[in-house]
Amino acid sequence: MSDERLFTFRNRWFTVSVLGTIAIAAVAALIGFVWLPTAQRDAPFTGIWNAICSAAGVPREWYAGGGTTVEPKVKLTSVEMTPQLLSNVSANSIGRGATLALRCTMCHGERGMSDANSPNLAGQYASVIYKQLIDFQKGARTNAVMSPMAMNLSDQDMRDLAAYYSSLPRPPAQRKVSEALAPPIVAHGAPMRNIAPCAACHGGIDNKAGSPWLDGLPAAYTKAQLIAFANGTRTNDIDGVMRNVARNMTPEEIDAAAAYYAREGNAK
Ligand code: HEC
Ligand code: HEC
Numbered sequence: 001m002s003d004e005r006l007f008t009f010r011n012r013w014f015t016v017s018v019l020g021t022i023a024i025a026a027v028a029a030l031i032g033f034v035w036l037p038t039a040q041r042d043a044p045f046t047g048i049w050n051a052i053c054s055a056a057g058v059p060r061e062w063y064a065g066g067g068t069t070v071e072p073k074v075k076l077t078s079v080e081m082t083p084q085l086l087s088n089v090s091a092n093s094i095g096r097g098a099t100l101a102l103r104c105t106m107c108h109g110e111r112g113m114s115d116a117n118s119p120n121l122a123g124q125y126a127s128v129i130y131k132q133l134i135d136f137q138k139g140a141r142t143n144a145v146m147s148p149m150a151m152n153l154s155d156q157d158m159r160d161l162a163a164y165y166s167s168l169p170r171p172p173a174q175r176k177v178s179e180a181l182a183p184p185i186v187a188h189g190a191p192m193r194n195i196a197p198c199a200a201c202h203g204g205i206d207n208k209a210g211s212p213w214l215d216g217l218p219a220a221y222t223k224a225q226l227i228a229f230a231n232g233t234r235t236n237d238i239d240g241v242m243r244n245v246a247r248n249m250t251p252e253e254i255d256a257a258a259a260y261y262a263r264e265g266n267a268k
Contacts (some may be wrong), residue, residue, distance in 0.1 A: 074235040077140040079131045081210035081238060086126035089163035097164025100157055107145070112168045117220045123170020128212045129162035132236075143237040171216025177204035183256035185249065192246040198257060201241075210238065219262035226254045 009015050037051035059134035065104035101112075104121075108114050108249075112122030121129060135141040137158075153161070177187045177199045184190075186204070189197040201211040214222065228234035237243060246254070 023108075028096055028267050035098040037121040044062075050204075056186040062225070073141045075138070075230070077236045077238060078138055079129060079238075081131060081132050085209070086130055086159065089126055089166065091162040093160045094167045095164075096156075097160035097162070100153075101159050104149070104161070108165075112165050113171065113216075114218065117218045119181055119218070119221050120171060120216055122168035124165055124213050125164040126159075126166035127210060129165050131156050131210065132165040133158040133161065141234060145178050173203060173215045180259075182261050183253070185257055186260055190248065195245050195248050198245075214261040216263065217261050219258040222258040222261055223254055225256065230254075 004011065006261065007014060032057040033052045034048055037055045038046070038048075051121070064232075101108075107116060107118040108121050109118075112124075113120050132141065133150050133153060136143065136146045137153065139147070150158075153213045155242075177197075182199065182204070185195065186198045189195040189200070200206050201208040202214045203211075225234060226242075226249065229237065229242045230249065232243065
């Protein structure tokens, strides 16, 4: 046994270990904070300081044109959907809406039930109608017929129209989401393709705020909307919720869902 003290710089082994540890830490820091970040050519991680900041996760102006936000390529909705939006409509509003709706009957039917392939509005959620009208007006959703129709409506007009149509009796639900009636895509979705059951948002299982009432919609309309979501011509769904669903559907599933909501499958 020697009584030599271990932790002192007079001990050569101690000095070597300390210096060695410091050297390893310095090399690791150089690799992690400087070499690896600068090896990335995609973003401008140029300069040692930017490289260090990027490795440490400190936001600096690494990105080209620093400071500017990324603009989406398509126009997105400006509406914030909450369960409270237009949840209480007044009789006055409904009355005013009924008068305003005279110019809509030509296509959406006298009581909001369309005979043509326009969507029904009778009993549609007020928040949905209001949102769609704003989206048409602001260009987040475009349609040759509806965009000009919405152009001159005031915010109050849109609220009143929404109140009126939502007060009309809606086409009854085909609410049996049992397997026999609903196609699998409606009742179960397709988990492997990240599709939640339609009924989880559109009613039957649950209703999520902002999800339209689909029962009774003409099959041609439902199909056209699903295709428009899938190919990105309709982009007003918040967070791409419907684009992500529709993009992953097969043509057969689109037909099956459209037919189911139009009640065409009833006889079978
Ligand atoms: C000339 C026919 C026509 C007239 C008039 C018309 N619409 Fe439409 N409307 C349509 C069509 C067609 C669509 C489907 C658009 C699409 O395919 O994207 C539509 C869609 C809508 C939608 C979206 C429905 C949904 O389920 O997403 C709302 C809301 C709407 N119209 C409200 C109105 C209101 C309110 C008026 C009157 C101020 C009106 N429309 C007048 C033809 C018309
Ligand atoms: C996670 C919730 C969610 C799921 C799951 C979902 N949807 Fe939707 N869907 C929405 C929302 C929200 C909207 C309204 C988009 C907007 O704001 O324009 C919508 C809109 C639609 C529309 C347009 C309706 C109209 O009146 O314009 C159709 C058609 C539709 N969904 C069909 C389906 C089908 C079919 C499925 C199942 C394969 C499905 N959705 C699954 C939330 C959902």
